[in-house]
Amino acid sequence: MTTPSWLQEPPSRSFAQALAEEASAQLTKIGFPHSRHEDWRYVDLAPILNHTFSLAPNAEPEYRGPGVYLVNGQGIHNHDLPKGVRSELGQALSQSEIDPYLSAGVDSTAFSFINTQRFQDVAAISIDQNLTAPLNIYLMQLGDDARTMSHPRLSILVKEGVRAQVQIHHIGQSAAWVNAMTDIQVKENAQLDLSLVSTESEAIRTDALHVKLYQGARYQSHYFDTCTPLRRIDTQVDILADQVNCQLFGLGLLRDQMALHQRVHIRHEVPGSESSQQFKTILADRSLSEFSGLVSVFQNAHQTDSTQLNQNLLLSDHARVISRPQLCIDADDVQCAHGCTIGQFDPESVFYIVSRGLSEKEAQALLTYGFAEEILMSMTDRQLKESLEGLLQSEINYYV
Amino acid sequence: MLTISNLSGNIDDTAILNGVDLTVNPGEIHAIMGPNGSGKSTLSKLITGHPDYEVTGGQIQFKGKDLLEMDPDERALNGVFMSFQYPVDIPGVNNESFLRMAYNAKQKHLGNKEVDPLDFAQILDEKRAIIGMDESYLERSVNHGFSGGEKKRNEILQLLVLDPDLIILDETDSGLDIDAIQDVAKAVNTFKSKDKSILIITHYQRILSYIEPDFVHILHNGKIEESGDKSLALKLEEQGYQWVKDAPNLNGDS
Numbered sequence: 001m002t003t004p005s006w007l008q009e010p011p012s013r014s015f016a017q018a019l020a021e022e023a024s025a026q027l028t029k030i031g032f033p034h035s036r037h038e039d040w041r042y043v044d045l046a047p048i049l050n051h052t053f054s055l056a057p058n059a060e061p062e063y064r065g066p067g068v069y070l071v072n073g074q075g076i077h078n079h080d081l082p083k084g085v086r087s088e089l090g091q092a093l094s095q096s097e098i099d100p101y102l103s104a105g106v107d108s109t110a111f112s113f114i115n116t117q118r119f120q121d122v123a124a125i126s127i128d129q130n131l132t133a134p135l136n137i138y139l140m141q142l143g144d145d146a147r148t149m150s151h152p153r154l155s156i157l158v159k160e161g162v163r164a165q166v167q168i169h170h171i172g173q174s175a176a177w178v179n180a181m182t183d184i185q186v187k188e189n190a191q192l193d194l195s196l197v198s199t200e201s202e203a204i205r206t207d208a209l210h211v212k213l214y215q216g217a218r219y220q221s222h223y224f225d226t227c228t229p230l231r232r233i234d235t236q237v238d239i240l241a242d243q244v245n246c247q248l249f250g251l252g253l254l255r256d257q258m259a260l261h262q263r264v265h266i267r268h269e270v271p272g273s274e275s276s277q278q279f280k281t282i283l284a285d286r287s288l289s290e291f292s293g294l295v296s297v298f299q300n301a302h303q304t305d306s307t308q309l310n311q312n313l314l315l316s317d318h319a320r321v322i323s324r325p326q327l328c329i330d331a332d333d334v335q336c337a338h339g340c341t342i343g344q345f346d347p348e349s350v351f352y353i354v355s356r357g358l359s360e361k362e363a364q365a366l367l368t369y370g371f372a373e374e375i376l377m378s379m380t381d382r383q384l385k386e387s388l389e390g391l392l393q394s395e396i397n398y399y400v
Numbered sequence: 401m402l403t404i405s406n407l408s409g410n411i412d413d414t415a416i417l418n419g420v421d422l423t424v425n426p427g428e429i430h431a432i433m434g435p436n437g438s439g440k441s442t443l444s445k446l447i448t449g450h451p452d453y454e455v456t457g458g459q460i461q462f463k464g465k466d467l468l469e470m471d472p473d474e475r476a477l478n479g480v481f482m483s484f485q486y487p488v489d490i491p492g493v494n495n496e497s498f499l500r501m502a503y504n505a506k507q508k509h510l511g512n513k514e515v516d517p518l519d520f521a522q523i524l525d526e527k528r529a530i531i532g533m534d535e536s537y538l539e540r541s542v543n544h545g546f547s548g549g550e551k552k553r554n555e556i557l558q559l560l561v562l563d564p565d566l567i568i569l570d571e572t573d574s575g576l577d578i579d580a581i582q583d584v585a586k587a588v589n590t591f592k593s594k595d596k597s598i599l600i601i602t603h604y605q606r607i608l609s610y611i612e613p614d615f616v617h618i619l620h621n622g623k624i625e626e627s628g629d630k631s632l633a634l635k636l637e638e639q640g641y642q643w644v645k646d647a648p649n650l651n652g653d654s
Contacts, residue, residue: 352488370492
């Protein structure tokens with residue numbers, strides 16, 4: 001598959017050109033995604049390829065509260081940032097200042113390299129003090145229903161020993177394609193709880209996250225997805241030192257013909273770290289969930305402890321689940337587990353609940369809620385957790 | 401309260417019950433005993449309406465109504481409660497919220513006002529004290545990660561909250577240590593009254609030392625083979641079930 005013509009000539013920019021060239025070289029090497037590529041076999045790219053997307057014009061953000069706003073991939077606005085957070089425009093930094101913030105892309109994810117070729121600015125965020133409240137980042141795609149695209153670029157650096165919560169919100173119109181890339185670094189003994197929430201956008205969304213974890217870092221992320229015709233999230237986590245703890249959670253509520261493709265690669269490059277993944281989807285109608293998780297344990301990465309679980313509640317005869325939890329282990333002394341479940345309601349659980357006086361529909365709703373809540377209950381920010389629980393409650397009757 | 405007439409039932413097309421007759425009046429405590437595979441649990445599943453179990457003959461009347469015409473939730477709302485032999489885990493569903501939902505479903509059925517979480521917490525505190533369950537279990541998911549004993553206590557807490565008219569203890573004593581059996585028995589005994597009926601399904605006499613039955617029935621080959629008072633349970637404890645299996649006058653198949 002050749003790159004569509006409207007994606008072939010990246011616009012010029014005044015900074016990080018070397019990185020753009022590196023991304024272009026990578027893109028030439030791996031090629032534009034195609035169903036013959038193993039990582040793209042089940043992804044129907046028609047919602048992108050059947051149209052011509054043009055760059056979205058700049059627009060004023062819709063104010064949601066304190067935080068960093070990236071509007072249509074180009075305008076970056078900071079509002080009332082908490083103490084300890086610095087958010088700078090990449091184009092205002094020298095090359096030596098911006099370089100540590102950015103990587104060319106994620107694994108063999110073409111869209112991450114496309115972002116690196118084409119981003120117009122970078123929100124380079126560093127956090128050097130403990131935060132008492134979450135930092136909100138809004139990725140806004142604003143405008144009418146034109147076929148526009150944006151390539152928002154974020155970089156988050158949590159400095160040594162600092163504890164922070166960051167919430168990234170996708171917000172925007174439905175005909176657009178938002179191709180975001182986020183570089184995250186959690187430095188020595190720092191802690192980051194990241195949420196990536198896509199409940200207010202019906203745009204096609206491709207996200208790539210490249211996470212680097214240093215000694216003693218603790219990283220937890222929650223992805224929450226609803227309502228999109230095509231959603232792909234590529235996450236690469238590089239565990240670069242020992243005593244790292246990395247926990248990834250994901251929840252997708254899928255209906256109609258939505259497709260959620262979740263690809264995760266955790267690289268245990270050194271001994272003595274832990275990682276876990278728990279990704280769940282609830283599927284109705286003709287929706288599709290693909291989970292492709294890979295944990296690589298490098299040759300000397302002994303005492304690695306890793307778990308990987310993909311669970312799917314399939315509530316329609318026409319919905320599909322593709323689950324590929326995988327391990328690649330080159331060390332001897334490790335504990336690694338992986339698995340997946342695909343199923344409907346457990347009849348014993350339904351009977352238990354109705355035997356307490358709730359109707360069968362209520363029992364199914366409760367089991368669906370419980371299935372999802374297992375992910376939400378691990379969230380640390382109470383306000384976001386309660387807001388997502390409310391959303392879940394309001395959506396659930398559609399599924400049962 | 402409960403009148404079972406000539407009840408037969410299957411699971412997976414295998415006949416398990418073969419003409420059970422049993423009458424339980426308000427205020428009475430009945431124990432059903434029997435060897436493994438005799439149909440004790442099948443009887444409880446047919447009373448509560450488990451969808452895997454099929455009634456092939458006979459009737460069950462509950463408070464003058466045809467119980468077999470009711471869905472399982474209607475049976476519960478009308479006052480039938482079974483403490484499960486193996487209570488089910490419901491991950492992600494808060495135990496207190498589940499109890500409140502079940503309580504409010506019952507209140508709605510009775511035409512009463514539903515209670516809000518604060519008022520319900522007071523109701524729950526009183527009930528929890530009776531069974532001696534730590535408050536922390538209310539914040540956890542229903543039965544998820546509970547020990548066997550705590551699951552059974554949670555069943556009894558549900559029983560106390562829902563205040564049914566007929567309670568079925570389906571091998572509630574299995575897997576419990578003596579202290580836990582005493583706690584469960586103490587809680588169930590607070591429930592005894594002239595309006596309530598209790599059906600205890602058990603292998604062992606031990607729980608009957610703490611919840612004294614008015615009648616003991618031996619279920620064998622899908623039928624009640626013998627009925628008596630509590631001394632029948634003591635006889636089983638001393639002599640086992642072999643005499644039941646061997647006795648030709650008790651066993652129509654022999």
